[in-house]
Amino acid sequence: xxxxxxxxxxxxxxxxxxxxxxxxxxYVATSYQLETIPIDVFELEQxxxxxxxxxxxxxxxxxxxNLANLTWLDxRYNQLRSIPESLGNLANLNKLYxxxxxxxxxxxxxxKLAHLIWLDxxxxxxxxxxxxxxKLAHLIWLDxxxxxxxxxxxxxxKLANLTWLDxxxxxxxxIPESLTKLAKLTVLNLSFNxxxxxxxSINKLDNLTWLKxxxxxxxxxxxxxxELVNLTWLDxxxxxxxxxxxSITRLDKLTRLDLESxxxxxxxxxITKLVNLSCLKxxxxxxxxxxxxxxNLxxxxxxxxxxxxxxxxxxxxxxDSDAPEIYLTDHSDLQIIPNHxxxxxxxxxxxxxxxxxxxxxxxxxxxxxxxxxxxxxxxxLIQVIGxxxxxxxxxxxxxxxxxxxxxxxxxxxxxxxxxxxxxxTCPSTEHIHVLRVPxxxxxxxxxxxxxxxxxxxxxxxxxx
Numbered sequence: 004x005x006x007x008x009x010x011x012x013x014x015x016x017x018x019x020x021x022x023x024x025x026x027x028x029x030y031v032a033t034s035y036q037l038e039t040i041p042i043d044v045f046e047l048e049q050x051x052x053x054x055x056x057x058x059x060x061x062x063x064x065x066x067x068x069n070l071a072n073l074t075w076l077d078x079r080y081n082q083l084r085s086i087p088e089s090l091g092n093l094a095n096l097n098k099l100y101x102x103x104x105x106x107x108x109x110x111x112x113x114x115k116l117a118h119l120i121w122l123d124x125x126x127x128x129x130x131x132x133x134x135x136x137x138k139l140a141h142l143i144w145l146d147x148x149x150x151x152x153x154x155x156x157x158x159x160x161k162l163a164n165l166t167w168l169d170x171x172x173x174x175x176x177x178i179p180e181s182l183t184k185l186a187k188l189t190v191l192n193l194s195f196n197x198x199x200x201x202x203x204s205i206n207k208l209d210n211l212t213w214l215k216x217x218x219x220x221x222x223x224x225x226x227x228x229x230e231l232v233n234l235t236w237l238d239x240x241x242x243x244x245x246x247x248x249x250s251i252t253r254l255d256k257l258t259r260l261d262l263e264s265x266x267x268x269x270x271x272x273x274i275t276k277l278v279n280l281s282c283l284k285x286x287x288x289x290x291x292x293x294x295x296x297x298x299n300l301x302x303x304x305x306x307x308x309x310x311x312x313x314x315x316x317x318x319x320x321x322x323d324s325d326a327p328e329i330y331l332t333d334h335s336d337l338q339i340i341p342n343h344x345x346x347x348x349x350x351x352x353x354x355x356x357x358x359x360x361x362x363x364x365x366x367x368x369x370x371x372x373x374x375x376x377x378x379x380x381x382x383x384l385i386q387v388i389g390x391x392x393x394x395x396x397x398x399x400x401x402x403x404x405x406x407x408x409x410x411x412x413x414x415x416x417x418x419x420x421x422x423x424x425x426x427x428t429c430p431s432t433e434h435i436h437v438l439r440v441p442x443x444x445x446x447x448x449x450x451x452x453x454x455x456x457x458x459x460x461x462x463x464x465x466x467x
Contacts, residue, residue: 005039015043022049029077030057045069056080056100068092079103079123091115102126102146114138125149125169137161148172148192160184171195171215183207194218194238206230217241217261229253240264240284252276263287263307275299286310286330295320303327314338321347333387339363353383369396378419390424390437399424405447405460410440425450 011033018026026047030036037058044053045066052075060081068089075098083104091112099116102125113119113135121144122136129150136145137158144167152173160181168188172195182191183204190213198219206227208214214231217240224239229250236259239247244265251257251273259282260274267288274283275296283300286309293308295317307330315338321327326347331337333351340348345357359367364387372384372393385393393399399411402423407430413422421442429436440450451460 005037007037007041008033008035011035011037011041012043015041015047018047018050019043023047024049024072025052025054026050027054028058029054030080040064042066048072051075051095053077063087063090065089071095074098074118076100086110086113088112094118097121099123109133109135111135117141120144122146132156132159134158140164143167145169155179155181157181163187166190166210168192178202178205180204186210189213189233191215201225201228203227209233212236212256214238224248226250232256235259237261247271247273249273255279258282258302260284270294270297272296278302281305283307291336293317293320297321298324300327306330312336316341316344320344333364333383337364351383351386353379369393373397390439391426393422394424394426394437402445403447405451408447408451408460410444410447410450411437423450425454 011028014028028037037060040055040060040063048069049072050070051072053070053073054077056077056079058081060083063083063086065087067087071093072095073093074095076096077100079100080103083106086109088110090110093116095118096116097118098121099119100123102123104127106127107129116139118141119139120141122142123146125146126149129147129152132152132155138161140161141164142162143164145165146169148169149172152170152175162185164187165185166187167190169192171192175193175196175198178193178198178201180202183202186207187210188208189210191208191211192215194215194217196219198221201221201224203225205225209231210233211231212233213236214234215238217238219242221242221244224247226248228248232253234254234257237257238261240261241264244262245267254277256279257277258279260277260280261284263284264287267285267290270285270290270293275294276299278299279302280300281302282305283303284307286307288311290308290311290313292313293316298321301324304327306327309330309332312334313331314336318341322343326344328349329344329347330349339362340355340360342357342361345355345360348355367384367388369388369392372381375381375384393413394411397413399413401409402412403410407428409426411424411426423440423442423444425438425440425447427436438454440453444450444453448460452458
């Protein structure tokens with residue numbers, strides 16, 4: 004028999020003496036991790052809620068069905084490989100949490116749980132959807148994410164009351180036709196699968212409010228997507244989309260649209276007609292410009308354009324309306340930020356004040372670094388201006404040199420720590436590179452060794 008710590012025994016004893024209906028033996032509540040369920044627990048026939056999450060349980064005894072009044076059972080974050088058949092005798096159970104275990108199947112007796120509405124099987128080892136699940140006619144919430152499912156059987160259509168279904172992080176290659184018959188679904192998550200297409204019949208799920216299709220291999224989307232008129236969130240991140248269907252304009256309840264990490268070269272005009280959008284994420288595409296018609300999105304509060312080669316923003320964009328928070332990334336082609344967007348622009352995550360707008364980024368002065376009190380803004384200035392220009396404008400002092408390498412120091416107050424820089428001239432191209440090195444390095448040779456991950460420059464030259 005496994006050792007049961009005294010505080011656990013005390014909890015069980017108290018639950019028995021006071022006829023408590025709830026017992027929490029999770030690691031979070033007790034700071035102990037049980038390897039077995041104490042047998043005294045199964046004498047608490049009055050229990051309605053039992054939490055055994057975050058332990059090291061490898062099995063659950065058949066005597067589980069002694070707890071016939073349970074409505075809520077949490078066995079998450081254990082090491083369970085099986086669940087006893089006696090589970091099916093818990094006739095009052097309506098919520099069952101089994102995520103983060105090692106389950107490959109479920110007991111057939113689960114079909115007897117006539118009142119079960121909530122089933123969490125996230126992060127197990129299911130390769131097929133157990134047929135027994137499809138007989139749980141009252142189920143409204145089902146999480147099968149992070150398993151090893153390769154297909155969904157036609158019998159899932161029996162779950163006619165399902166409103167919430169998570170199939171993310173599996174190995175699905177197609178959206179089965181059977182899913183489109185779950186007419187009551189409001190949330191469907193198919194992210195992190197291997198989907199290449201979305202069927203035209205997706206329009207049958209017209210009660211959907213959330214549809215997540217991120218991290219797949221989608222190249223295009225069906226026009227029927229526009230018939231999902233109740234959508235408020237559409238997540239299409241990390242696919243291979245070059246455009247979106249024109250029908251998307253009919254999604255007039257949409258408040259969030261995620262299109263990050265796709266292959267967009269222009270902002271689709273259809274998006275500019277989604278007047279209720281509050282959040283639009285377009286980072287990590289290939290956009291070089293954005294249309295002034297984004298002004299139409301009067302409810303927009305966040306526009307993420309990071310990691311796009313955008314050269315400039317339209318001069319009058321959001322001039323006559325409240326500008327959303329706009330996120331950009333510094334790059335060599337980025338030009339002027341319009342003055343009226345001061346306070347709304349976040350460059351590399353830093354909010355730009357009026358001082359830094361209305362002037363080309365290439366004309367930003369190294370002297371501003373000394374004048375700036377905000378440490379985060381100083382770091383941004385260093386990133387944008389570059390060490391080569393900083394060396395020139397702030398008159399860096401030479402500390403040491405070795406062959407084509409020069410160790411420099413900037414004495415002026417630029418950053419929290421002193422700035423030591425290694426200036427290198429490429430022998431073949433004659434391009435100058437400047438890298439920041441730790442301030443404790445006082446010789447050029449030490450600095451080169453640090454840049455080369457501890458390899459002495461003589462050895463590096465030989466290896467090269």
